[in-house]
Amino acid sequence: MLNQENQEGRRQFLKIGAFLGTAAIAAPVLAAAQLEKEVFPENKNDGITKTRILGSGKHSLNVSALGLGCMGMSWNRSFVPDRKNSISVIRKAYEMGVNFFDTAEAYGPFANEELVGEAIAPFRKDIILCSKFGFDIQNNKLTGGFNSDPKHIRQVVDQSLKRLKTDVIDLLYQHRVDPKIPMEDVAGAVKDLIEQGKVKNFGLSEAGAESIRKAHAIQPLTAIQTELSLMSREAITEIFPVCEELGIGFVPYSPLCRAYLTGYLNERTKFDPANDNRPSLPRYTPEAIRANWKIVEFLTDFGNQRGLTPAQISLAWLLALKPYVVPIPGTTKLAHLQENMLSADITLSKAELDNITQTITGIRIVGDRYAAPQTK
Ligand SMILES: NC(=O)c1ccc[n+]([C@@H]2O[C@H](COP(=O)([O-])OP(=O)(O)OC[C@H]3O[C@@H](n4cnc5c(N)ncnc54)[C@H](OP(=O)(O)O)[C@@H]3O)[C@@H](O)[C@H]2O)c1
Numbered sequence: 001m002l003n004q005e006n007q008e009g010r011r012q013f014l015k016i017g018a019f020l021g022t023a024a025i026a027a028p029v030l031a032a033a034q035l036e037k038e039v040f041p042e043n044k045n046d047g048i049t050k051t052r053i054l055g056s057g058k059h060s061l062n063v064s065a066l067g068l069g070c071m072g073m074s075w076n077r078s079f080v081p082d083r084k085n086s087i088s089v090i091r092k093a094y095e096m097g098v099n100f101f102d103t104a105e106a107y108g109p110f111a112n113e114e115l116v117g118e119a120i121a122p123f124r125k126d127i128i129l130c131s132k133f134g135f136d137i138q139n140n141k142l143t144g145g146f147n148s149d150p151k152h153i154r155q156v157v158d159q160s161l162k163r164l165k166t167d168v169i170d171l172l173y174q175h176r177v178d179p180k181i182p183m184e185d186v187a188g189a190v191k192d193l194i195e196q197g198k199v200k201n202f203g204l205s206e207a208g209a210e211s212i213r214k215a216h217a218i219q220p221l222t223a224i225q226t227e228l229s230l231m232s233r234e235a236i237t238e239i240f241p242v243c244e245e246l247g248i249g250f251v252p253y254s255p256l257c258r259a260y261l262t263g264y265l266n267e268r269t270k271f272d273p274a275n276d277n278r279p280s281l282p283r284y285t286p287e288a289i290r291a292n293w294k295i296v297e298f299l300t301d302f303g304n305q306r307g308l309t310p311a312q313i314s315l316a317w318l319l320a321l322k323p324y325v326v327p328i329p330g331t332t333k334l335a336h337l338q339e340n341m342l343s344a345d346i347t348l349s350k351a352e353l354d355n356i357t358q359t360i361t362g363i364r365i366v367g368d369r370y371a372a373p374q375t376k
Pocket of ligand 1: 329
């Protein structure tokens with residue numbers, strides 16, 4: 001649950017900022033505020049004010065309408081920014097109203113949990129902290145295999161708790177379904193951890209409908225975290241129906257298609273293969289980047305009419321899909337964080353949504369999202 005007292009603190013902080021700004025340059029700021037209200041009709045300050053509910057009943061979570069994906073601050077996005085910068089982006093996100101933070105044992109591995117643990121320490125009790133287990137890690141390196149052996153899950157959680165500097169993980173996901181371990185055993189292990197108070201809620205990442213049903217029967221699931229964006233829409237038909245039937249939330253990861261939908265990548269973008277998974281994904285070859293460019297052009301043209309960026313349209317489109325959808329865009333930059341969080345207050349009309357959906361579905365996307373299927 002969002003902590004009311006802390007929400008008040010945030011509002012107070014933002015009000016003081018607004019007051020100082022008004023005193024210094026009253027007329028232009030007021031005019032700008034009026035204009036901003038017209039574009040972002042429900043935004044009461046620079047932050048994110050909307051919340052959503054993931055899951056149902058005892059295992060529901062009240063979270064900000066957008067979360068922050070922290071992976072790229074340590075892993076898989078080519079550069080690793082200065083640690084102080086990443087900590088300040090995470091803390092700024094909290095000040096802006098974000099209460100939903102995503103990390104995993106695998107990110108680094110380990111380094112991202114350590115970073116997130118340090119960054120959130122001052123407001124740990126006021127946020128929903130999510131992590132994941134399930135990749136096999138040997139000598140500090142991912143082997144490419146999975147490990148959801150119940151004994152291993154228990155060890156991972158104890159280690160994650162230390163790195164995250166906390167005594168409980170609010171939402172623990174299995175990162176990938178492990179074909180060697182029956183889902184019932186995985187769910188049973190997490191159920192035990194919930195009973196012990198080390199974990200509060202359970203989620204799955206890239207799980208198919210059958211795995212979701214098996215897990216949910218043992219331990220009710222709060223959220224499914226799976227790739228979903230304007231360019232990766234499979235989950236809408238494959239996973240949304242089971243989420244709706246069972247009352248489970250959906251957390252789109254890579255909601256900006258790993259930066260492609262922002263228009264910031266192009267065929268000359270140099271990824272660092274030592275710390276970026278995009279060179280291994282078919283959608284990020286120079287040929288695929290060129291072939292799919294019509295999408296970025298459309299989003300840019302559409303956005304130019306509304307004064308919005310391609311990233312904002314992409315996130316607003318996701319939010320409009322269902323009330324139980326909570327995307328977790330990743331960023332290492334304050335400017336991008338602010339741009340992305342404003343998406344929660346963008347209202348797209350039905351005609352605009354239809355236009356976006358129809359145009360994008362009319363474009364054949366070149367390059368699969370992964371070289372091998374992920375969902376099991
Ligand atoms: N469950 C899973 O298997 C799984 C897999 C992948 C990711 N995830 C989670 O999902 C989160 C997000 O996914 P992601 O990082 O893969 O992809 P993403 O959120 O689609 O894209 C992040 C990339 O977009 C750039 N970006 C973000 N906002 C931008 C903006 N407004 N303008 C221009 N560029 C912008 C970021 O660069 P800058 O830093 O320069 O902004 C970063 O390179 C991760 O942090 C992680 O928590 C989960």
